Amino acid sequence: MKRMIRVLAVLIAVVVSVPVARAQTLIGAQAQKSPPAEAFLAYEKALLAGGLDGARPYMTPAKFDELEGMRKSFGEDGFRQFLDRMRGGAQGAARRKQIEKVELQGERAMLEARDGPNVLTVQFLARTSEGWKVDIRR
Numbered sequence: 001m002k003r004m005i006r007v008l009a010v011l012i013a014v015v016v017s018v019p020v021a022r023a024q025t026l027i028g029a030q031a032q033k034s035p036p037a038e039a040f041l042a043y044e045k046a047l048l049a050g051g052l053d054g055a056r057p058y059m060t061p062a063k064f065d066e067l068e069g070m071r072k073s074f075g076e077d078g079f080r081q082f083l084d085r086m087r088g089g090a091q092g093a094a095r096r097k098q099i100e101k102v103e104l105q106g107e108r109a110m111l112e113a114r115d116g117p118n119v120l121t122v123q124f125l126a127r128t129s130e131g132w133k134v135d136i137r138r
Contacts, residue, residue: 036109039132
């Protein structure tokens with residue numbers, strides 16, 4: 001019985017000492033200057049300048065596969081039109097100002113950027129050994 005109590009005490013100590021991943025919501029300037037926001041902005045800039053290959057360092061393999069599938073589905077012309085629409089939107093400091101919120105949950109983040117009064121871009125990110133990268137929803 002004493003051994004069982006000791007094992008139970010050790011288990012409780014381990015559970016109590018494990019850090020709990022808690023959610024954190026960043027808004028306004030705090031969200032706009034966050035590491036996930038920096039990764040998102042770098043990804044968009046690289047995507048517009050260099051296409052999928054240029055943006056590859058800023059996204060997870062799953063996100064790359066998703067966009068590659070989109071390019072195959074739309075065709076090269078359709079994908080080029082998609083990028084042209086992105087180029088027509090805000091970039092640089094103006095794009096940063098559109099970032100309204102970043103929700104952090106452990107190694108995952110969800111970023112919201114307001115493209116227009118009724119248009120909201122939601123982007124998912126993952127923290128990797130190389131830093132934050134754009135990812136797919138999980």
